[in-house]
Amino acid sequence: MDQVDYINGKTRLYGIVGDPIAQVRSPEMVTHELQRRGLNAILVPLHVARADFARVVPHLMQLLNLDGLVMTIPFKAQALSLAHSLGLQAQAVGALNALARRRDGTWAGDMFDGMGCVQAFARRGLALRGKSILLIGLGGAGGAIAAAVASEQPLRMHIWDLDPDRCRQSAELIARLSPDTQVHVGPPNLDGVDVLMNASPVGMLDDARLPLVADALAPELVVFDTIVYPEQTPLLQLAHRSGCQVVTGREMMQGQIARIVDFLIDAQKGSTNPV
């Protein structure tokens, strides 16, 4: 009988909730990762209107074959109210991007936006602990990266955003998560920096700018850019020309997908520790 082979009545569901939804990449990437692990499971896009979130999402969570939700813009902060327990990153950032149903029926939440960055560095064998980090951009992704990187206990974090409130909040967060890390707020400056991280939108799509002023970079510098399109941003092109090691936004996204799937599956196994 004519049929497809990747879904049936026993398929377990995950969803990504956002508004808009068409641009999200989790359906193809998380589904691939779930199926790579041999699970009969799929992650589907769930387009919930902003005004409907509080009414609709708690009811989605009552579907008996739905085991987890990924949250994206604009719901990451609002979704905190849906979790019965929160991991450390979600507590630190004040937002979550994954909710997993545990075997006892309660829901665990955590934030993986920054952990994907840390995971990408770990996969490359690049240490963050004890290093001097320059992080440019402290919006949704940058704030989560500040928290995740701080948890790795770097020696120094130099952070910068055009919004002074974001600078203050991230500085306080880093101080709380890693009291021994030196925090410095100010315009980008590469003096003594081991790892340069761009979490600003500068360099996205056809933006030809760099997120800081530089003609060349020291070849010892490790350069990371959160931007996924293009994969080789102007900053990463400069880093390649300068002989630097480079970590891409796609590597971060892969790292995040792997960590989210770990989280979703471990919760199903009845883990009591959602982090």
Next chain:
Amino acid sequence: MDQVDYINGKTRLYGIVGDPIAQVRSPEMVTHELQRRGLNAILVPLHVARADFARVVPHLMQLLNLDGLVMTIPFKAQALSLAHSLGLQAQAVGALNALARRRDGTWAGDMFDGMGCVQAFARRGLALRGKSILLIGLGGAGGAIAAAVASEQPLRMHIWDLDPDRCRQSAELIARLSPDTQVHVGPPNLDGVDVLMNASPVGMLDDARLPLVADALAPELVVFDTIVYPEQTPLLQLAHRSGCQVVTGREMMQGQIARIVDFLIDAQKGSTNPV
């Protein structure tokens, strides 16, 4: 980047709602049909607990990328309340198995359980109009088949179920839908019958019984069985041995899938007539 190719952020969703859900075939069959038609769409299983139906399903219908629902046991009658308009079959049977979102945001409902049978006969070029039909079994599927077959205006319908209430209801329904059809209620009897239809569970799985007493069948008889497993029921095996033409439960299911997908897609096109 590692990903699957059958789902992404733009994928439109359909769902089948039931309790239990693991046994349903629509996810792989309807999804195949949607993709065969070139649509970026998927049908997923949605397991809703019986007690949660009235609370959860109206909220599922608020997902902006969900365009339709298929209903299965035990929700076909209860789902009537979710439709803003009903097709003739749903009105006749008092139940529906498909809900489609129209472009104006309202939901059209109809019942395709019997239409799949009619569609399977039509695909084979086998007429029901003017014929003498013996239909055994008037439960959920049988009742819907009685209505759909009556709408084809057969000469005579001989119907039978162990439950006298079902016999009475189906007889009334046939009389309403096709006043010129002669209706007869009583134990199975093949005298003058052109088409024998089994909609009882007799012969399902490892049940070796026939739904009526017969050692052989007239080779002119057309024999149809709603049962999908096994595809060749004891009744259909006897029909083959007797040289009869045979229509299978799988053909009915294929016919029903095609009709449901037509209905779901036509509603999206803004058709004002849900039938």
